[in-house]
Amino acid sequence: MQLIPCPWCGPREEAEFHYGGQAHVAYPEDPAALTDEQWAQYVFFRENPSGPFAERWSHHAGCRRWFNAVRDTRTHDLLAVYRVGEPMPEVTA
């Protein structure tokens, strides 16, 4: 089974983690001002790249912290992991 390197606990089995979707989706500054279409865009629309993708993961069976990871969607390789609040590192796929 694939090991995922938790930024707090180190490499752990994939079964200990939960997937949280695309990272760095900012909450709208003034949600009330959005049109229905813009709101739907924020709530439902996510990128679907072929290649490196910044995602949120939760180490739910370990330290129970959310963190971000850059995963190559073609190979399932985790190229980088970083803690919430840290900038996305440069990666080369």
Add this chain to the structure above:
Amino acid sequence: MTVSPLAAWRDRLAALAPVLDVAEVPFRSQLTVRVSDPDALAAAGSALGVPFPSAACTFTSGTGPFGDAEVLWLGPDEFLVTASPGLQVTIEEVLRGALGTAGGSVVDTSAQRTTVVLQGPLVRQVLAHGCSVDLHPSSAPVGTCVQTLLARTGIVLQVTGEDRCTILVRSSFAEYFAAWLADACTEYLAVA
């Protein structure tokens, strides 16, 4: 009368003795402490007589006003304090006082988990049957404390000696854990 989660398993666990000495240590005082302020952490550590662990995936132990106590790292701002049974209310009040106005929480979680002590030269080998964390002494030295999955159930695993581990398992999963442990020991019992 209060019955410990593994009371019904005492004899069956004792029968594993040629391979592993298994003993439940029920009703330990356990408190979940959430605090990130370093000064408050130091104050809580001195109130308890045991410094809080500064490194991830480790635990500290010592003797203080509440006797032997341990502090387990569960997350970057989350710790589990364990001590002898019956002290949870007193420790809760003392730790709350130590945290002061720093912001944080102390919650009595004694009923959440039961404690099982495993001892024997094969302890790491038996646990490796269901645990993906590397338990070799070079990567899990004495003082290691990890939350992980053992045979799909969540546990806190403390490495307390070269061939001794302490497992904290949810009370409702304790019988499952005991059954899994008995099964994992079977192949060693046959040759013991």
